[in-house]
Amino acid sequence: MGRPPCCDKIGVKKGPWTPEEDIILVSYIQEHGPGNWRAVPTNTGLLRCSKSCRLRWTNYLRPGIKRGNFTDDEEKMIIHLQALLGNRWAAIASYLPERTDNDIKNYWNTHLKKKLKKLQGHDDHCHGFSVSQSMSKGQWERRLQTDIQTAKQALCEALSLDKSSNLPDIKPSDASFPHTSPIQSSSYALSTENIARSLENWMKNSPKLSQTCSETTQNSINNQAATGSSPSEGTLSSTTPEGFDSLFSFNSYNSDVSQSVSVDETTNFTPETSLFQDESKPNLDTQVPLTLLEKWLLDDGAAQGQDDLINMSLGETIELF
């Protein structure tokens, strides 16, 4: 007997998500929390399969997701981690809590792979170690060590923050928004930003639809209000970002959230600071390379470990170049 389809193929919508669907999904998750994805399409009336809902949430709507260009630090981190972990994007993403595994995977496939290939070609040409065309081996190593030092410091800071922090006790391992605990509205502020952004693009790209959009959106909101599934108090009179903010009453939270979510770049890769990292991220304790990395990052006196990691990282990275 073959594997049963994850969802009924008939009547299941595919393709890009509309802002309306996003609203419905976010609204539902706000109320019930992520999880039990199987029930989401049924309970929301979304004509999407559960997988699609989960993916949409984890890759786009989930709070704390940073979109847009990757910073140099992020780029380097990805390269290092990829060298260490291979294509274990979820593990890599757990060290870049504001990025999704899908994002990192895409970035690797579209940018970094090419970049490295290019550099490798350059290396072949000059048959030597060359990470950057403008960087000597010594410079590279120094820079890498500086990065590592920064990461280490950031991790320590993050950990000390964690201990004294008054942040809600969300740990990477329990960030799955258990159904029993109510979701704080603030956690969804960035989701509304995402939706708003999506809607803006959508409307920009579909001027013909912009008229009906607000109507249908209003309808869906009204429907939700009627079923009591939306926190909206019917304040959405337009499909502007402000409209969404008012829909979810997020205005007052946005600044706070962006402060708490937009942690310092240098702290991004610490699992301990991954307040909003993917709920589904595996427990890193079980991952030997990451444990080594963490251990090494944490252990100031572990000079040997540092050497190991540098050797490991550089060794494998060098192979790439």
Place this chain on the structure above:
DNA sequence: AACTACAGCAACCGCGTGGGC
């Protein structure tokens, strides 16, 4: 201006795995 090629990214697909029964 029209067409083509390419890049970037969102979403899908299929497999693996863990937990509950």
Place this chain on the structure above:
DNA sequence: AGCCCACGCGGTTGCTGTAGT
């Protein structure tokens, strides 16, 4: 112990925008 379900992950696909001709 074995089955089933739900979920997570990595690879792949396909759509859309843009640069080049």
